[in-house]
Amino acid sequence: MLSITGYTQSIKGTLMDPVEGIVVKGVTVQLLKAADSSAFKTTVSDSSGTFLFLTWKPVIMC
Secondary structure (H helix, E strand, O other): OEEEEEOOOOEEEEEEOOOOOOEOOOOEEEEEOOOOOOEEEEEEOOOOOEEEEOOOOOOOOO
């Protein structure tokens, strides 16, 4: 299960195992470009299952 909170300058979420109901740590999380599904940003969930993408420059794709 994935919960995401989006803000203008960041995205934060918590990864949880839906069966066990526990947080999942050490998981790689990626933001993908819509145009070609290539990785735009990558981070790893911490010991509490939380991940955070900080400020980034907006990308305009045509």
